[in-house]
Amino acid sequence: MKKTLYLKFLLAYIIFGLFGFVAVATFSSSLTLEHETRETAETLYEEASLISKTYASDLYNNQITIENAYSQLNALATYLSASIWIVNPSGTVVLNSVEMPDISNPKVIENFDPSITADSYYIRDDFFGEFDEEMLSVYTPITSNYKIKGYVVIHQPMSELRKRSDDYLSITYITLVVLIFLSLIILLFFTEIFYIPLKKIIHATEQYAAGNMHYEFSIDSNDEMGYLAATLNYMASEIARSEDNQKKFVANVSHDFRSPLTSIRGYLEAMIDGTIPPEMHEKYLNIVLNETDRLTKLTNSLLTLNNLNTKGMVLELSDFDINQVIRNTVATFEGTCEQKSISISLILTGEVMMVHADMTRIQQVLYNLLDNAIKFSHNNSTITIETREKHNKLFVSVKDTGIGIPKDSLKMIFDRFYKTDLSRGKDKKGTGLGLSITKEIIHSHGENINVISTEGVGSEFIFTLAEAETDED
Ligand code: ADP
Numbered sequence: 001m002k003k004t005l006y007l008k009f010l011l012a013y014i015i016f017g018l019f020g021f022v023a024v025a026t027f028s029s030s031l032t033l034e035h036e037t038r039e040t041a042e043t044l045y046e047e048a049s050l051i052s053k054t055y056a057s058d059l060y061n062n063q064i065t066i067e068n069a070y071s072q073l074n075a076l077a078t079y080l081s082a083s084i085w086i087v088n089p090s091g092t093v094v095l096n097s098v099e100m101p102d103i104s105n106p107k108v109i110e111n112f113d114p115s116i117t118a119d120s121y122y123i124r125d126d127f128f129g130e131f132d133e134e135m136l137s138v139y140t141p142i143t144s145n146y147k148i149k150g151y152v153v154i155h156q157p158m159s160e161l162r163k164r165s166d167d168y169l170s171i172t173y174i175t176l177v178v179l180i181f182l183s184l185i186i187l188l189f190f191t192e193i194f195y196i197p198l199k200k201i202i203h204a205t206e207q208y209a210a211g212n213m214h215y216e217f218s219i220d221s222n223d224e225m226g227y228l229a230a231t232l233n234y235m236a237s238e239i240a241r242s243e244d245n246q247k248k249f250v251a252n253v254s255h256d257f258r259s260p261l262t263s264i265r266g267y268l269e270a271m272i273d274g275t276i277p278p279e280m281h282e283k284y285l286n287i288v289l290n291e292t293d294r295l296t297k298l299t300n301s302l303l304t305l306n307n308l309n310t311k312g313m314v315l316e317l318s319d320f321d322i323n324q325v326i327r328n329t330v331a332t333f334e335g336t337c338e339q340k341s342i343s344i345s346l347i348l349t350g351e352v353m354m355v356h357a358d359m360t361r362i363q364q365v366l367y368n369l370l371d372n373a374i375k376f377s378h379n380n381s382t383i384t385i386e387t388r389e390k391h392n393k394l395f396v397s398v399k400d401t402g403i404g405i406p407k408d409s410l411k412m413i414f415d416r417f418y419k420t421d422l423s424r425g426k427d428k429k430g431t432g433l434g435l436s437i438t439k440e441i442i443h444s445h446g447e448n449i450n451v452i453s454t455e456g457v458g459s460e461f462i463f464t465l466a467e468a469e470t471d472e473d
Helices: 005-060 066-080 158-182 184-209 224-272 278-309 322-332 334-340 359-375 421-426 434-444
Strands: 083-087 093-096 122-125 135-144 147-157 317-321 343-347 354-358 382-390 393-400 449-454 458-467
Touching: 005 066, 005 083, 005 122, 005 135, 005 147, 005 158, 005 184, 066 083, 066 093, 135 158, 147 158, 158 184, 184 224, 224 278, 278 434, 317 322, 322 334, 322 343, 322 359, 322 382, 322 393, 334 359, 354 359, 354 458, 359 382, 359 393, 359 434, 359 458, 434 449, 434 458
Parallel strands: 343 382
Antiparallel strands: 083 093, 083 147, 122 135, 135 147, 317 354, 382 393, 393 458, 449 458
16 A cells, blocks of 8 residues: 555654553653652651641650540541551550550561661551551651650551542543644644645646646645645646647748748659750749748758757857948848839948947848848838937837738737738748747847837837947046
């Protein structure tokens, strides 16, 4: 059988209970008897001292008769549940509270030795063989004229004392039972606070281990258990989300690779089997070349994205002139702009504007934004690139007056492989990865990128950069 935490706790509880009883039965029992003996001995000693000073000395001084003393001591002995003896130093019992005195044939205690008590005022034994059971015997000397005349000895059976101490002990047992029942509350708390949530967590982890990452559970408590459950839930949902993303990503990649490959294969087959006549080969080979370009672009973008996603991506930060980078990027698009009669207007802050960033990657950001702006602009339009300085940040905006982005798509354009329906006709080569790469780059710099766009009016992408720190001596 599986040794559950619960069983272990229950076992600990039972052991605690048993040890409690054993402790009471041994320690407490002997301590109580010890205490009871001492208390009784003290009381009896006080009585004995009193008797030795009153009746006993009176008896020795012949101030009362032996019958009188007997009746007095008998009453006192009944009251104390004890027997009171008056003994001569030689061991002759002068008076016994239990029997009428027989003066002619007095009882003699053999080997009577009052020094037997040593430095204690009581002894626990059969009193020189006079009793069949163990007795508590307390002594006090009777003195007259500085001489010991005799002793007052009070006996009480130890069985009597044991009975009393057992009575006290039964109170302790009852208290213990009550305590053990009360400590059941701890067991209940353990079950409620610890065991049930733990079982839920174990069940959930089993589900996750079996691959059911969508399994949800909750523990309604604000303590560490609740926090653990919430963290586990969150972990599972994150894994599930990244698994879903992974699946979507693979599906998208496969799809984007398959379509150019299918068309390349189709054209090549048609050329080989003669469906496309040799004089048309050049035209179709150019299409094939275009498709291979698209595949290369897709592969490169995927590699870039993969590198950017790797945690701890190293940025090669340096101070550089963003104005120069913008001008260079614009220059690479001159040919394309001419074809579409698009003009690019630059509104740049300062002649030189130094920023602190990874130049190659920012160049790629500008390239992606400008590439999109040109792709989605109408012929004979203007694209504006503007920089503005605010609070040690440089805001770079790339604005076009093209097809714009539908409101519903705005949230998604930075997602991998996302393309708006509007753009599909205009841009057949697009991979839908450009903006997600752009966003990753900007975010890895600790900066932000935003878009403002109206369908049919145009779009503006704005991102921030950190200005280079100037040493002003
Ligand atoms: P792609 O490489 O296909 O352009 P992006 O990630 O760069 O992919 O862009 C994603 C989608 O966002 C584009 O397919 C297009 O639908 C939309 N988009 C991006 N920039 C613009 C823009 N300037 N004007 C209109 N739509 C845009």
